[in-house]
Each structure stands twice: as C-alpha cells, then as structure tokens.
Amino acid sequence: MTSVAAPSLPWGEVWGQDAAVDALRAAAADPGALAHAYLITGPPGSGRAPLARAFAAALIAEGPGDEHTMRQVLAGTHPDLAALRTEGSIIRIEEARAMAARSYLGPSAGRYRVMVMEDADRMTERTSNVLLKALEEPPERTVWILCAPSDADLLPTIRSRVRVLRLREPEVGQVAALIAARTGVDAAVAEQAARHAQRHIGMAQRLATDEASRIRRDETLRGVLSVRGIADVVEVAGRIVQAATDDAKALTTERDEAERASLLRTVGIADGARIPPAVRSQLTALEDDQKRRATRSLRDGLDRVLTDLQSLFRDIVMLQFREDADIINLELVEDLRERAARWPAARTLTVLDHIAETREALEQNVQPTLALESLLVTVVSGSSPNSERRA
Structure with missing residues (x-):
C-alpha cells in the first residue's frame, strides 16, 4: 500500500x-x-x-x-x-x-x-x-x-x-491508499471506490464511506444495461432523475434549514415568531441563493450519473478492442463482455457521443428526464436522435 x-x-x-x-x-x-x-x-x-x-x-x-x-x-x-x-x-x-x-x-x-x-x-x-x-x-x-x-x-x-x-492525475492505487488512511475503510472498499470514482478523491471518499451511494450507483448502471424498449427507457430515466433529486435534497435541505435559522437568530427573531417586513428581503435573498445551489446540486448529481455511464460504455469499447487491463466496472464485466460481443464498436461510440451531448444539454437547462430518455433511446436503438436531426 x-x-x-x-x-x-x-x-x-x-x-x-x-x-x-x-x-x-x-x-x-x-x-x-x-x-x-x-x-x-x-x-x-x-x-x-x-x-x-x-x-x-x-x-x-x-x-x-x-x-x-x-x-x-x-x-x-x-x-x-x-x-x-x-x-x-x-x-x-x-x-x-x-x-x-x-x-x-x-x-x-x-x-x-x-x-x-x-x-x-x-x-x-x-x-x-x-x-x-x-x-x-x-x-x-x-x-x-x-x-x-x-x-x-x-x-x-x-x-x-x-x-x-x-496537475497530474493520481493512480487508482494511490487514491485507494489515501482513502483507506483517511477513513479506515477496508482496502477492497477503498480500491473499488477509487476505481468507480475514476480517481476523483472527493467522490472516492464519499463512495467508500456511504454504502447508499455505492448501491445507488450499482442500481443505476444495472438499470441502464437492462433497458430493452421504450417502456424501460421511461422507467429507468425517471428512476435516475428521482435518485439524483433525492440525493441533491439530502445534501442541501439540512444546510438550508441551518442557514435560515442562523439568519433569524442573528436578527433576533425567535422560532415561530412573525417575520417583520424589514427581514423578509434578507430571507428572500437567502432563499434565492439556496434555490441556485439546489439547481447546481441536482445538475452535479446528474453529471456524476453521466460520468458513471461514460465509464460503463468506455469499458465496453475497451473490451471490443480487446483492451481489458483497465476496466473500471469490474463487478459488471460479464455483462459488459456480452454487450461488447453483441454490439459493433460504432454503436458504443454513438452512445458515448450522446452522453457528451446530454451533458451539454443539461448545462443548457434542458429538462433532465427528457434528456436522459433521449440518451436511453440511443442505448436501445444504437442511433442518436440528435445525429439524425443534424443529418
């Protein structure tokens, strides 16, 4: 180590x-x-x-x-x-x-x-x-x-x-060693977290110490691999967005409440007391900031999902080109081998292109569920609606 x-x-x-x-x-x-x-x-x-x-x-x-x-x-x-x-x-x-x-x-x-x-x-x-x-x-x-x-x-x-x-990007083993030393988690858990986080130290630490995050990631990837038709597209896209929304709320709700309570204490207003007009503008400004933070948190959560999906289809491409020494999602490798054998490499590359397009669309405030449904249609069909429109 x-x-x-x-x-x-x-x-x-x-x-x-x-x-x-x-x-x-x-x-x-x-x-x-x-x-x-x-x-x-x-x-x-x-x-x-x-x-x-x-x-x-x-x-x-x-x-x-x-x-x-x-x-x-x-x-x-x-x-x-x-x-x-x-x-x-x-x-x-x-x-x-x-x-x-x-x-x-x-x-x-x-x-x-x-x-x-x-x-x-x-x-x-x-x-x-x-x-x-x-x-x-x-x-x-x-x-x-x-x-x-x-x-x-x-x-x-x-x-x-x-x-x-x-800055240089650290190796998986180096990140795993750091996470194990910082958190005391088992070496195998630290290695898996570092690999799944693609060497992102902060995300690796969260995966290593939060079992719910690990389970949510695994369910998301298995859900995408299980998509076979339009009904699956709608269900899986909805589940992904709901999970990201719940995660964003969990990260922001407690902080939002603490900030509001702190502001009211600072201006001398007791819990449950009427808010005077002079303070309402301060509360409104705080709430506006919190809404912006919640929007960013949701986008960041969806971006993490797209990063995970990118790793999934990147692994498939690697297997299609007989490069299996650096697989990120080792726990799914048999499913990935089956997909790699069944799909042409061009189809996998089309999905990867659409993941990048979906990331850009979300930054432009496209409705998340629609963006993910479009991506999953590409997974099912092997062709991108966006590519067809450009053609």
Whole structure:
C-alpha cells in the first residue's frame, strides 16, 4: 500500500502533486519568481482547490513559522484572502465585480492580498471581461489564483495573462491508499471506490464511506444495461432523475434549514415568531441563493450519473478492442463482455457521443428526464436522435 505523508502546514491537504507544491512553494518564497496571476488546472478531484488555498496561505504568511496566519487563511477567515466558489450554475457578474474591486486594496496584515476563484470555468464571456480588467493592471502585492479543469475553459485573453500550472492525475492505487488512511475503510472498499470514482478523491471518499451511494450507483448502471424498449427507457430515466433529486435534497435541505435559522437568530427573531417586513428581503435573498445551489446540486448529481455511464460504455469499447487491463466496472464485466460481443464498436461510440451531448444539454437547462430518455433511446436503438436531426 502506498504510504500517505503526515500533514504539514500549509500543504497538508494537498496530496499527490509534489511537483506543483515545489513550484508554488518556491514562488511564495521568491518575490522575483512570483507571477501576478496563476491558473491551476486538473481533472475533477485532482486537488485544485486545496492547492490554491495552500498557496494562498504560503503567500500571506510571513514565513514557514507563521502557522497562526496559515491556519486563518486555510479556514478562510484572514482579511487578506478573498475566495469565491460558486454553488450556482455560473459565477454572477456582480460576484466578479466585487472580487475585482477587492483586488485593488493593499494587504492589511499579510505579505500579499490573494484572490482565489475556484470555479473560473463557470464565468460567462461578459463576466470574464470583468476579471480581465483586473488582471491587466494588478496592484504590486495582489496575486490571483484561478482554478479550472482545463485552460481551454477560459478565454484566450485571460489565459495569456496567467501562469498555468497543470496537475497530474493520481493512480487508482494511490487514491485507494489515501482513502483507506483517511477513513479506515477496508482496502477492497477503498480500491473499488477509487476505481468507480475514476480517481476523483472527493467522490472516492464519499463512495467508500456511504454504502447508499455505492448501491445507488450499482442500481443505476444495472438499470441502464437492462433497458430493452421504450417502456424501460421511461422507467429507468425517471428512476435516475428521482435518485439524483433525492440525493441533491439530502445534501442541501439540512444546510438550508441551518442557514435560515442562523439568519433569524442573528436578527433576533425567535422560532415561530412573525417575520417583520424589514427581514423578509434578507430571507428572500437567502432563499434565492439556496434555490441556485439546489439547481447546481441536482445538475452535479446528474453529471456524476453521466460520468458513471461514460465509464460503463468506455469499458465496453475497451473490451471490443480487446483492451481489458483497465476496466473500471469490474463487478459488471460479464455483462459488459456480452454487450461488447453483441454490439459493433460504432454503436458504443454513438452512445458515448450522446452522453457528451446530454451533458451539454443539461448545462443548457434542458429538462433532465427528457434528456436522459433521449440518451436511453440511443442505448436501445444504437442511433442518436440528435445525429439524425443534424443529418
């Protein structure tokens, strides 16, 4: 089993990215080597956000011994840190403007003012232009740290003004070792979770520690493999959307209630008391934010389902080309072999193309059930309705 190093400030939550840590540690220690803006890219689960926070802590702290400042930054409470992580579908232009305005303030307590934007790929072009202005003429002691899956997710004008740092993707065995060390789960469960999560550390940890998530994933994949006709399409698509909806509610409901109670306590309103008009606008704003978060949570849940389906049909393609050394869904391998023998590879590739199209459709607010029904029709028929319309 791969060993897991003991945590050390501020890099303790960064794992498996030694080259990136060395580069950023050196930049934080040498003002002459420091760029005014960085873009950290890597696949989901590669550790972009923990690395950004660790770099921010190293920049703001007075040195390796300034652990108090580092802990403040890592907790998100230091005055010289501004961090934006959207829980909506996009970063709103008002949020970007607020970040840009704060970037022009000098550091108040630390060496630098650091602006961290974790979801830079969720900016529209108009919002990106707000950020571009802040990057063109940054103050001397302000450093921007952007995070995105790929540099291609940002406008070329922004890419030209940042230093790109690409993270590596860890191996399944490395993720499994980390999850086993963090959670204490059985090594076999950790390995399965790392494999099913396709090396996404956060998702692997959830699968390893939440049996219901493991069962839900297995039922979804077996359900899709069992689809034979239109009646199955409607039933399975409905089950998938309902499961994703229930999962999203489970993740957001408790937090929503706690936020509402906290707001009412802050303004001195007891439980069950009448809400005065002056507070209603604050509650409405909170509820609007929560609705955006719920929508994002549902989309993220459906995107995880599509990622799992992508792994399923990717495995089939691998078997069709006699490449079975790196199968993700080993528990279903006999069913996958049967499908691989029965289908031509072109049909499997058509399904994979439609999975990508479905992901794009959901980002454009297409009704989830209809999008998944269309995808499952492709699984049944071997041809994509979208492809036929384009033809």
